[in-house]
Amino acid sequence: MEQPLSIPARMETPTLPKQELKTHESIEEKVKKWTEKGKNWLARLWKETEESPREVLEEVKDAPEKQQELVSDKTEETLSAQELLQNKIGKYTDYRNENRSAEGVLELFEKYIDLMDTPYVLKRSNNRMELGSTITTVMKDPSLDTTVTTINKADYSSTDPRLKALPKPLKDNLTPLFAYSEEIEIPHDPRLIQLWNQIEKYYTKTASLLGEEKLNEQAIDAYGSNREFIAHEMYKSFSAYPISLDILYERRVEGKIIAPGEFLGHGTYVSNFQKMLENDRKIKSPWHAQQTVDPELGLRSIEIDPGAIFFFSGRRRFGTFGQYADLFRGISDLGIIFSVDTIIEKGYSIGSKNGTDSKSEYFVTASPGAFSESKSTPPERRAIAIKDKTELDLEEAYIRIINEDKKEEIVSLLQSHGFNDEWIKEHVILRRTEDSKETLLNWLGTRSYRHLQENLTSFVPTRGWRENYFLWQQKIE
Amino acid sequence: MPNETKNLLFQVEQDIAKMLLNKLEHFEITFEKASQIAKFILATLPNNLSDEQVMQIIPSLDDEFTELAGVVYKHLLDYEETHKEEVIKNVQDLVTHKDFQHASSLISDYFNRKLKY
Numbered sequence: 001m002e003q004p005l006s007i008p009a010r011m012e013t014p015t016l017p018k019q020e021l022k023t024h025e026s027i028e029e030k031v032k033k034w035t036e037k038g039k040n041w042l043a044r045l046w047k048e049t050e051e052s053p054r055e056v057l058e059e060v061k062d063a064p065e066k067q068q069e070l071v072s073d074k075t076e077e078t079l080s081a082q083e084l085l086q087n088k089i090g091k092y093t094d095y096r097n098e099n100r101s102a103e104g105v106l107e108l109f110e111k112y113i114d115l116m117d118t119p120y121v122l123k124r125s126n127n128r129m130e131l132g133s134t135i136t137t138v139m140k141d142p143s144l145d146t147t148v149t150t151i152n153k154a155d156y157s158s159t160d161p162r163l164k165a166l167p168k169p170l171k172d173n174l175t176p177l178f179a180y181s182e183e184i185e186i187p188h189d190p191r192l193i194q195l196w197n198q199i200e201k202y203y204t205k206t207a208s209l210l211g212e213e214k215l216n217e218q219a220i221d222a223y224g225s226n227r228e229f230i231a232h233e234m235y236k237s238f239s240a241y242p243i244s245l246d247i248l249y250e251r252r253v254e255g256k257i258i259a260p261g262e263f264l265g266h267g268t269y270v271s272n273f274q275k276m277l278e279n280d281r282k283i284k285s286p287w288h289a290q291q292t293v294d295p296e297l298g299l300r301s302i303e304i305d306p307g308a309i310f311f312f313s314g315r316r317r318f319g320t321f322g323q324y325a326d327l328f329r330g331i332s333d334l335g336i337i338f339s340v341d342t343i344i345e346k347g348y349s350i351g352s353k354n355g356t357d358s359k360s361e362y363f364v365t366a367s368p369g370a371f372s373e374s375k376s377t378p379p380e381r382r383a384i385a386i387k388d389k390t391e392l393d394l395e396e397a398y399i400r401i402i403n404e405d406k407k408e409e410i411v412s413l414l415q416s417h418g419f420n421d422e423w424i425k426e427h428v429i430l431r432r433t434e435d436s437k438e439t440l441l442n443w444l445g446t447r448s449y450r451h452l453q454e455n456l457t458s459f460v461p462t463r464g465w466r467e468n469y470f471l472w473q474q475k476i477e
Numbered sequence: 478m479p480n481e482t483k484n485l486l487f488q489v490e491q492d493i494a495k496m497l498l499n500k501l502e503h504f505e506i507t508f509e510k511a512s513q514i515a516k517f518i519l520a521t522l523p524n525n526l527s528d529e530q531v532m533q534i535i536p537s538l539d540d541e542f543t544e545l546a547g548v549v550y551k552h553l554l555d556y557e558e559t560h561k562e563e564v565i566k567n568v569q570d571l572v573t574h575k576d577f578q579h580a581s582s583l584i585s586d587y588f589n590r591k592l593k594y
Binding site: 030042045046048049050053054056057058060061062063 | 487490491493494495497498501502508509511512514515516518519524
């Protein structure tokens with residue numbers, strides 16, 4: 001009979017520390033706290049977790065009906081949270097009034113950088129926030145021992161089709177990091193540019209630190225959001241998943257730089273703009289970078305024309321475009337371009353998409369009257385109206401068609417919007433033809449883009465967009 | 478509920494209830510999402526499930542809602558700690574008696590389950 005084998009002593013393998021669900025406060029403390037605050041619903045539920053958690057789940061199932069009870073409590077939290085926020089970054093509103101200074105804005109940015117170096121937790125708001133809302137609360141989360149920042153959503157909604165492209169944890173927690181609202185008119189100061197670059201470097205560094213490594217999404221959710229999550233979100237947002245490509249150019253007007261770009265907020269991305277510019281002078285739709293048009297969102301790659309402002313938007317169900325979605329689909333797909341000058345000369349700042357009260361509609365084509373039949377009847381269309389009825393002369397606009405095969409379709413669409421054949425013939429320029437650049441330059445030379453004509457050829461993206469831009473500015477001034 | 482009746486289902490429900498309340502307290506989750514999770518749990522984990530049945534379901538909970546990952550992880554770890562020694566002992570017995578096929582199968586099951594989770 002064979003002898004049984006002897007088994008060597010087993011080596012112990014290290015195990016991860018057991019994950020405890022963080023509560024920190026005891027149930028009794030929870031019950032006491034919420035009872036004292038008069039939130040009996042929460043107090044009772046906490047108490048019930050001890051004996052009948054299933055009942056708790058039954059009640060939470062109906063939580064939306066109890067929302068008001070907690071929302072009212074949220075106000076209390078928000079008050080102290082706002083104080084914390086102000087301690088951190090100062091009075092944000094100070095930078096938005098008429099007295100804001102370059103120093104003030106600089107300080108704001110510096111504070112943001114400081115904030116970025118602290119661990120964060122991003123939280124979803126209970127409801128989709130209106131456009132223009134910004135950081136509202138900073139709270140101390142006892143369970144995580146980190147500063148918790150709640151930042152309102154700007155133009156995201158959980159049902160926004162754009163979110164489909166995001167990993168699930170991000171979808172569930174997606175919140176703009178820096179929801180700059182409305183116009184933030186940045187006074188011109190070279191330090192701002194320097195600082196801006198620092199912020200960009202921070203993002204770049206963060207992204208490179210993360211590399212392509214996939215974060216443990218479960219961990220992100222299970223253990224609460226942390227700095228990595230933010231970095232991840234930033235990385236995804238700035239590099240892989242720019243939500244939209246509402247490009248804002250720096251522009252000095254009367255000594256000010258108008259909207260040198262925004263962070264997330266309204267889905268405005270400038271961070272990787274320079275990179276795009278340097279790489280191939282194309283801004284690409286993030287979801288379908290290889291396609292010219294995203295069939296669902298209407299986003300597409302678009303060639304960069306220095307000095308031009310792009311009306312570039314997708315078919316969105318929410319946010320800025322709202323009821324003008326169809327209009328936008330037509331216009332943005334056509335890619336009507338005005339120069340920045342045209343916009344600026346009309347006295348409009350760039351960067352606002354803040355709903356109906358906004359005077360400075362960045363997307364000037366979002367005008368309700370832009371293509372209404374009552375405004376102008378085909379084929380007499382001469383202008384695109386801006387929100388306050390001011391019109392932008394269509395003589396200043398042009399369209400460059402990427403795909404020649406699409407020209408007929410685009411022309412038909414233009415005609416249906418009231419553009420006459422004469423205008424179409426003169427303003428629709430085909431790209432990717434041998435003489436397309438020359439054609440465009442010649443065309444620009446016939447209009448207020450004359451200075452662009454000269455500078456288009458001297459624009460060297462590899463030297464750095466901003467540097468060139470300012471050289472360019474100095475040159476034309 | 479008396480201690481002896483606090484089965485795995487109870488513990489899981491309790492952990493999830495606490496997790497949801499915590500998140501609601503700190504506005505880390507919307508009411509709508511909390512409601513969805515609660516509905517999902519109530520539907521997925523009906524009353525009277527045995528511990529073994531609950532254990533079979535637990536790993537899939539966070540497939541639907543990643544918010545549940547912490548709870549899932551906690552219970553998987555519990556389960557693993559409880560059963561590891563038992564598996565090791567069984568495997569040792571089998572190996573000692575040169576029943577390598579069953580030992581291998583048992584180990585394989587153990588690691589497959591671990592990987593799956």
